[in-house]
Amino acid sequence: MKTRVTELLQIEYPIIQGGMAWVAEHHLAAAVSEAGGFGLIGAASAPPEIVREEIRKAKELTDKPFGVNIMLLNPNADEVAKIVVEEGIQAVTTGAGNPEKYMSMWKEAGVKVIPVVASVAMAKRMERYGADAVVAEGMEAGGHIGNQTTMALIPQIVDAVNIPVIAAGGIGDGRGIAASFMLGAEGVQMGTRFVVADESIVHENYKNRIVKAKDIDSVVTGQSTGHPVRCLRNQMTKEYIKKEQEGVPFEELERMTLGSLRKAVMDGDILNGTVMAGQIAGLVSKRQSCKEILQEIMGEAEKLLHC
Template sequence: MFNTKFCEMIEINYPIIQGAMAWIADGILAAAVSNAGGLGIIASGNAPVEYVKEQIKKAKELTDKPFGVNIMLLSDNAESVAKLVCEEGVKVVTTGAGNPGKYMDMWKKHNIKVIPVVASVALAKRMERAGADAIIAEGCEAGGHIGELTTMALLPQVVDAVDIPVVGAGGIGDGRGVAAAFMLGAQGIQVGTRFLVANECTIHENYKEKVLKSKDIDSVVTGRGTGHPVRVLRNQLSRKYQKLEKENAPIEELEKLGAGALRKAAREGDMITGSVMAGQIAGLINKKQSCKDIVEEMFNEAETLVNKLGNK
């Protein structure tokens, strides 16, 4: 039922992309999602190019399926990683925080599919003109860096605005979310938060437990004043950050507070002063599973729901 043109384009069985989460989405997680029939993604973030190369090598050892690399275009290492994916024969690149236009010809020559993440119709149109193969329309329900529009509002408007496949992202964590995204016109979905508690996800157990114990109102957005809003789970760091924002603290002070905070949470398990990025969907997640079980469960649920609608 969900074998879309997007699946054919990327050569995957299920139209699902695993979200690019810095310090979290490594070669092990990417390979597990790809082996499950989706598209696993390695997040390069601001990591050294040697780290990204190591993760690509790890993914190749663990899967013979397509996987991708996410490139944050404003990162200091963006150009190096843009060249690395060509050298390593990576099949797909997802991008954020910038325009991939300057790398597009190079990627196309290496038969790389380019899928930018966007938070507005205007940016979606610009990415299509730049040569993107598909678009990820991400609503503000997502964890990490976000835009202003909700998935419910953004997704159908992007679908109407472009002629290339659109992938829905933000607030999707079960079969209901999958079905809803497809009803809004998506040809695929991107999921991040649910994969945080995957057995193959290598983040600290403290992080996984915080996600599992979270409730519907436990995520907050910090950084709106800096122009870089980020959705995280509440803790001492988020409260301190919001307090400083209300006091109109200098941006430098806010940036210093957040520096290295995601790594603290993801790798060191610091749930007090670490940045625990997760989406609003976290309150729905209540069990650890393999990536295979997560993917199959979500699409089985979605197919059941759609079939029920069709039989009414």
């Protein structure tokens, strides 16, 4: 399947793996790229030299293109932005901020810039500043989310910009890809489906929690603070939402979640950690390799789209 996204990133399938903090490291990124998609290393709040090390480890596992996701609120964002240039990274996706100040440096180095956006206004702004594409992410996604649904957001952004649009949020199989293409997208970004991949380093407890998730198991914390995060229900989310409703100060709520994602991903504490996952978790019913995931969903999508 050829689209402007596959041409832009020089990949076989128009599928990007989400740059999930603690999850998107070199094993997963390399495996997705090797399988024909576009893997991402999630820089999150990692120290710059760790990001450089992850990039170099991924290069040892694949000679296919892969990228880095940069969380712009990261105090180390300036250094990480330079590292992607120094290490010859093909593309960056950005979140939690505005990448404008890095655009000229990246463009001069030939780095493709693909910001994650949650509104038409931000998509248009990113296009003006030279973005090569945008990831339009609906609130069905796991982790930090916006307010618009994927179904409503994608066609509005497609109509508003001329650059390729990559759909994200609530996409986990070939039907989701086909639907996204019908809405005008030319690629998709998936996170939750790849969390349970064989090559993912995520703790077994976390993977099993996603596989066993039902359609109603997703919940959003932080609605009252303006920092909504989608994850799977557990003891932590129950206590967090109770305190939110009681009007507990933001600082106290923040302390509750400090280090909680790592606790779930690395230690397997799925009761008190933050089990970030999208609403699509209820559709993820099995564990597979990245190659199997990509081949299965692309087979489904191509059949539906009559490619």
